[in-house]
Amino acid sequence: MDTRSPTGPVAVALAAAGGMTVLGMALSGAGLRRSGRRVAARANAVVGAADRRTAVTAARRLNRASGTLAASVLFDSAVEHYRGGFHNKAMYTPLVAATLSLLVSAHGHRDRGHDAELARDLVYAGAGLAGLLGTGFHVFNVGKKPGGFGWQNLFYSAPLGAPAALCLSGLLGWLSERVRDNAPDTAPLVLGIPAGRVVGAATAAGIIGTVAEAGLLHLRGQFHDPFMLLPVTVPPVAAGFCAAAAFGGAGRPRPLARWMLRASAVIGLSGSAFHAIGVARSMGGWRNWRQNLLDGPPLPAPPAFTGLALAGLAALSLLEDQPE
Amino acid sequence: MYADEPMRPRTMQGRAPDVFTRGGWIPMQLRSDGEEVDFVVIGTGAGGGPLTARLAEKGFSVVAFDAGPYFRPLEEFASDEASQSKLFWTDERIVDGANPLKMGANNSGKAVGGSTVHFAMVSLRFRPEWFRSRTLLGYGADWPLDWREMWTYYAQAEQDLSISGPLSYPWGPKRPRYPYRAHEVNAAGLLLAKGAEAMGYRWSPTPLATVSAPRGNSPPCVYRGFCRVGCSTNAKQSQLVTYIPRAVRAGAEIRDLAMVGRIEVDATGRATGVHYHRDGVWRFQRARNVVVAGYAIETPRLLLNSATDRFPDGLANSSGLVGRYLMTQSNQAVWGEMEEEVRWNKGPPSLALTEHWNYDDRKDFFGGYCWMGQGPLPIEWSSVLTGARGLWGEALRRQMENYNHQIGLKMVGEMLPHLDNRVTLSEEHDQYGLPIPRITYSWTDNDKALIDHGLAQMRTSLELVGARNIFLQKDDTNHLAGTARMGFSRETSVVDADCRSWDIPNLFVCDGSVFPTTGGVNPHLTITAIALRTADRIEALAKRGEL
Ligand SMILES: Cc1cc2nc3c(=O)[nH]c(=O)nc-3n(C[C@H](O)[C@H](O)[C@H](O)COP(=O)(O)OP(=O)(O)OC[C@H]3O[C@@H](n4cnc5c(N)ncnc54)[C@H](O)[C@@H]3O)c2cc1C
Numbered sequence: 081m082d083t084r085s086p087t088g089p090v091a092v093a094l095a096a097a098g099g100m101t102v103l104g105m106a107l108s109g110a111g112l113r114r115s116g117r118r119v120a121a122r123a124n125a126v127v128g129a130a131d132r133r134t135a136v137t138a139a140r141r142l143n144r145a146s147g148t149l150a151a152s153v154l155f156d157s158a159v160e161h162y163r164g165g166f167h168n169k170a171m172y173t174p175l176v177a178a179t180l181s182l183l184v185s186a187h188g189h190r191d192r193g194h195d196a197e198l199a200r201d202l203v204y205a206g207a208g209l210a211g212l213l214g215t216g217f218h219v220f221n222v223g224k225k226p227g228g229f230g231w232q233n234l235f236y237s238a239p240l241g242a243p244a245a246l247c248l249s250g251l252l253g254w255l256s257e258r259v260r261d262n263a264p265d266t267a268p269l270v271l272g273i274p275a276g277r278v279v280g281a282a283t284a285a286g287i288i289g290t291v292a293e294a295g296l297l298h299l300r301g302q303f304h305d306p307f308m309l310l311p312v313t314v315p316p317v318a319a320g321f322c323a324a325a326a327f328g329g330a331g332r333p334r335p336l337a338r339w340m341l342r343a344s345a346v347i348g349l350s351g352s353a354f355h356a357i358g359v360a361r362s363m364g365g366w367r368n369w370r371q372n373l374l375d376g377p378p379l380p381a382p383p384a385f386t387g388l389a390l391a392g393l394a395a396l397s398l399l400e401d402q403p404e
Numbered sequence: 405m406y407a408d409e410p411m412r413p414r415t416m417q418g419r420a421p422d423v424f425t426r427g428g429w430i431p432m433q434l435r436s437d438g439e440e441v442d443f444v445v446i447g448t449g450a451g452g453g454p455l456t457a458r459l460a461e462k463g464f465s466v467v468a469f470d471a472g473p474y475f476r477p478l479e480e481f482a483s484d485e486a487s488q489s490k491l492f493w494t495d496e497r498i499v500d501g502a503n504p505l506k507m508g509a510n511n512s513g514k515a516v517g518g519s520t521v522h523f524a525m526v527s528l529r530f531r532p533e534w535f536r537s538r539t540l541l542g543y544g545a546d547w548p549l550d551w552r553e554m555w556t557y558y559a560q561a562e563q564d565l566s567i568s569g570p571l572s573y574p575w576g577p578k579r580p581r582y583p584y585r586a587h588e589v590n591a592a593g594l595l596l597a598k599g600a601e602a603m604g605y606r607w608s609p610t611p612l613a614t615v616s617a618p619r620g621n622s623p624p625c626v627y628r629g630f631c632r633v634g635c636s637t638n639a640k641q642s643q644l645v646t647y648i649p650r651a652v653r654a655g656a657e658i659r660d661l662a663m664v665g666r667i668e669v670d671a672t673g674r675a676t677g678v679h680y681h682r683d684g685v686w687r688f689q690r691a692r693n694v695v696v697a698g699y700a701i702e703t704p705r706l707l708l709n710s711a712t713d714r715f716p717d718g719l720a721n722s723s724g725l726v727g728r729y730l731m732t733q734s735n736q737a738v739w740g741e742m743e744e745e746v747r748w749n750k751g752p753p754s755l756a757l758t759e760h761w762n763y764d765d766r767k768d769f770f771g772g773y774c775w776m777g778q779g780p781l782p783i784e785w786s787s788v789l790t791g792a793r794g795l796w797g798e799a800l801r802r803q804m805e806n807y808n809h810q811i812g813l814k815m816v817g818e819m820l821p822h823l824d825n826r827v828t829l830s831e832e833h834d835q836y837g838l839p840i841p842r843i844t845y846s847w848t849d850n851d852k853a854l855i856d857h858g859l860a861q862m863r864t865s866l867e868l869v870g871a872r873n874i875f876l877q878k879d880d881t882n883h884l885a886g887t888a889r890m891g892f893s894r895e896t897s898v899v900d901a902d903c904r905s906w907d908i909p910n911l912f913v914c915d916g917s918v919f920p921t922t923g924g925v926n927p928h929l930t931i932t933a934i935a936l937r938t939a940d941r942i943e944a945l946a947k948r949g950e951l
């Protein structure tokens with residue numbers, strides 16, 4: 081007899097969340113063919129000159145991506161570092177950096193102008209740096225524990241991938257400023273390379289890193305629920321499409337890539353719902369939220385996929401608009 | 405229910421407690437005393453639990469008896485050491501010998517689920533050589549089981565109990581990945597690890613029968629460390645929350661608070677059923693086959709007490725070995741104190757271990773041992789301080805204030821089987837009117853050498869991590885085994901490899917008493933693996949008409 085699957089309300093909730101997720105992923109593919117054709121038509125109309133509005137739209141999308149990641153980092157690190165008792169003052173850093181990153185991302189989202197803002201740039205650069213330092217800290221902490229970089233410490237010590245999300249928030253924000261900040265009638269460039277390619281490559285790399293983190297932690301949880309496989313199967317495909325777009329031909333629609341990215345965005349959101357069910361499965365469930373929010377699966381972590389998917393969609397728009 | 409309120413049987417109305425919901429029930433098939441069921445199983449612990457479930461799943465009609473209550477962990481397990489002593493087998497026993505065993509909390513349970521309801525969940529495999537320790541290592545006795553076959557049953561047991569263990573285990577032949585990941589190692593375990601690394605030994609997170617992620621209706625472990633007085637969350641994968649519900653769902657009947665006092669044997673020398681005491685009366689259940697799984701004291705006691713004219717020395721005892729070769733395991737400890745806070749009670753008590761001396765044969769005694777991190781609860785700890793250290797009054801109080809700085813290592817060591825370590829029946833009688841068992845135990849010189857070695861090694865490990873005020877606890881023992889050993893012939897053993905008695909073909913013994921040797925690891929996983937094998941063997945015998 082199978083005593084591995086839960087029964088009762090938990091089983092119902094899992095089925096509901098699973099159904100909604102699958103439906104959301106399917107629906108996120110709807111309408112893509114049509115919009116693909118539209119994009120193609122528009123690209124033909126503006127041969128040779130990138131649409132400046134696309135650049136600003138893409139930049140704002142990147143602000144949202146950066147902000148989503150910052151929000152994920154903010155709440156995640158707040159919970160995790162509170163759990164660690166903030167025993168080191170440096171543990172406040174991600175909270176400050178992510179808050180600022182979130183604020184300037186909101187600012188960027190509302191800004192329809194064509195110029196980079198120094199303040200935003202500074203904050204994004206700071207967030208990127210804080211993320212790097214955090215990664216360094218976490219690596220150091222893992223290394224000095226008995227067992228070193230063995231599985232046990234990768235599972236339970238300071239997570240190596242978590243500060244990297246802050247890095248990504250900073251990076252995407254910085255890229256948004258570069259995308260925004262371009263001369264009229266030129267294709268947006270970052271360091272001399274077409275912006276769509278840079279954003280696409282960065283996003284693909286970011287997704288892969290995030291998949292590794294989710295994979296590690298879901299392995300720690302023994303993929304005990306089949307839906308735990310979603311974040312390690314769909315986003316990697318999205319990352320593949322994203323990378324293919326970044327390194328492939330420009331100026332053409334990529335409906336499959338869009339679909340997979342949107343599906344990843346859905347997974348990021350439904351991931352939080354699944355994690356909420358996970359909290360309910362801990363002893364005492366939500367009635368014992370003060371303990372289970374800390375010890376259960378992290379609610380704020382999965383939307384990192386949503387943030388990255390937004391960045392990927394921004395990259396696709398830039399690439400579709402970019403002359404061949 | 406209150407601890408001092410006498411419990412009534414709960415499974416008389418065709419339903420059994422649903423351990424996963426407060427006040428819930430699951431339907432259970434009832435059998436009448438007069439129905440000749442395929443199997444009666446006596447005891448529902450590490451041996452009886454899986455055997456009952458597997459036999460029922462294979463389509464046999466099974467009634468399993470347990471002298472203990474059918475508890476509801478969510479409602480009835482308090483975070484209170486004293487009240488939880490209701491889980492222990494504390495019926496009177498007479499102990500003697502040069503090293504009398506301390507019976508009760510540390511070695512026997514009385515509940516549906518047996519000792520696993522309050523066990524420490526350490527789930528280790530034997531070293532393969534131990535199944536042939538006489539031939540390969542020169543001591544004890546060989547088992548009639550092949551380690552490779554056992555390896556597959558260990559894997560099945562690990563799956564069924566969702567053992568949480570490391571992705572790769574440092575000792576022994578390759579094994580499949582543990583079903584769940586190892587738990588985070590607490591500070592006490594990390595100090596063991598540091599000590600082991602300083603000594604050049606490998607260490608590992610301990611494979612444990614408590615889940616590190618949700619499993620079915622079990623929540624993940626909450627690391628409050630009450631495991632050895634019963635787990636109130638159901639994270640612990642005891643028999644009570646694993647095989648017992650499976651058994652009930654597959655059609656087995658579990659009779660709680662039902663003490664079997666005697667096995668009936670007919671004139672042809674076959675078992676016909678059991679006499680049991682439940683709800684104040686003695687009854688008789690008819691059965692085609694009887695399996696005894698009451699553990700190393702109660703199993704021989706029941707066999708001896710079932711003597712007839714035809715079997716005057718007790719059932720299955722033509723070899724004279726029933727009750728003999730009783731083994732315990734050395735459970736000595738070294739304790740110390742750290743400058744920093746350790747909070748050793750956080751989490752299951754033994755989150756890290758080293759099996760170094762189970763696999764290193766460069767020592768001048770037989771047998772092996774492992775040691776594990778410790779986290780005794782306050783009352784248990786105070787009894788160590790009063791017992792092993794002789795502290796009382798103000799000194800005891802001051803030492804107890806250091807509770808959060810304390811660390812310790814405890815060994816699980818292989819004691820050798822000896823003919824004179826045994827269980828017999830005394831002249832005195834218990835509350836059921838049954839003769840009280842007498843338990844005679846003396847350590848051999850080899851046992852003492854092993855203990856000295858272990859204590860010295862553990863002491864070094866504590867010294868190397870900077871522990872102060874180190875002291876030794878030299879007397880403790882824990883798990884039991886032996887008293888109905890399995891073997892190759894009716895002259896030298898009580899049961900064969902299939903746990904079937906040589907003398908009475910429809911009488912089986914399936915618990916820790918069949919161990920010919922006990923190895924240097926905790927026993928439950930081996931008992932469960934044997935039970936799983938026995939179920940398969942019984943099915944095969946039945947198919948061939950040899951039951
Ligand atoms: C505190 C503690 C910690 C432990 N920790 C570990 C550990 O970490 N790892 C490990 O591997 N092992 C551990 N053990 C040992 C392990 O629990 C036992 O070895 C194992 O449960 C024995 O299985 P069994 O089936 O032989 O007997 P048990 O599990 O003891 O089951 C026997 C059952 O039979 C019932 N019974 C006995 N006689 C009768 C009768 N006449 N009629 C009706 N019912 C009867 C009893 O009530 C009992 O429920 C621990 C034991 C204890 C006590």
Ligand code: SF4
Nearest residue numbers: 625626628629631635
């Ligand atoms: S520490 Fe874990 S296994 Fe032990 S009693 Fe608590 S929840 Fe149960």
